[in-house]
């Protein structure tokens with residue numbers, strides 16, 4: 481492993497610091513822009529190299545002490561070494577860069593919305609048990625770290641972890657939850673999810689005929705907005721999530737168990753687009769081609785795109801520009817201490 485000293489210039493999406501040696505970009509985790517660091521190159525490719533941090537030679541004033549004894553080994557968190565305000569600045573810049581470089585969009589990005597809790601926010605975690613150890617796998621290596629306490633998890637979740645560990649569980653995966661509920665997608669940080677829901681509510685108009693909520697899960701957004709629309713249609717391919725949404729559905733709520741790739745087009749065909757809004761909240765891979773095309777073919781009056789990946793968001797927005805104007809993009813910190821970024825984009829049809 482070749483030792484190299486680097487000046488960290490930036491922090492890339494994904495959480496690694498970026499330095500340069502002999503004209504080549506080197507990615508180093510757990511570093512901060514402005515720091516001078518000693519590293520060891522662990523992987524060398526034609527275009528870039530990966531290195532591990534050996535020592536911080538000149539420390540950034542944004543550096544702080546991580547709360548977790550497993551930080552740097554566990555792989556779940558990337559930013560515990562940064563003060564929280566700086567984490568927010570890093571994420572803000574990453575969204576701006578993605579929209580500008582990938583999407584070629586110059587729309588100003590709103591100030592990132594912080595999480596009400598910096599630690600102790602996760603309402604569920606999945607841990608693994610193997611050969612007497614209970615914890616998380618390291619990100620790059622198949623090695624299970626024995627974890628007694630996870631500082632980003634809620635106290636109830638840590639209590640469940642303590643109980644699980646005390647009964648020496650059989651090998652396997654265990655999802656520990658702050659409260660019981662169906663095994664379907666659910667927002668992980670309650671405080672930040674409330675802020676997210678409020679942003680989405682604020683961006684959607686009132687008095688519209690129809691809301692199509694694609695990738696709706698068990699109706700997190702659909703249900704909050706049902707009273708504002710004559711009709712709401714949720715589209716979700718997880719049947720259990722759809723069944724959960726249907727359990728307490730009002731008369732104007734319809735849930736379709738199917739692939740957004742086909743169903744968005746069906747839901748929008750023949751409707752009055754001038755009084756129709758849509759929400760899309762896809763997984764990190766972003767919109768499928770079918771969903772993007774459906775939106776281009778049926779440009780709804782207002783479109784709110786909730787994204788957990790700025791790169792795929794930027795790619796999709798670049799395509800959607802053919803029929804939509806991007807009014808705003810608002811990043812939100814759903815996962816403090818980690819490199820994940822949530823972002824809400826507000827678009828309106830160019831036809832209006």
Ligand SMILES: C[S@@+](CC[C@H](N)C(=O)[O-])C[C@H]1O[C@@H](n2cnc3c(N)ncnc32)[C@H](O)[C@@H]1O
Nearest residue numbers: 665695696697700716717718739740761762763
């Ligand atoms: C990021 S989650 C959002 C869920 C929901 N909006 C919420 O806030 O709880 C994405 C959801 O999309 C669903 N999904 C992923 N790909 C899909 C597809 N092609 N068609 C329909 N649903 C899909 C997943 O099952 C998951 O529930």
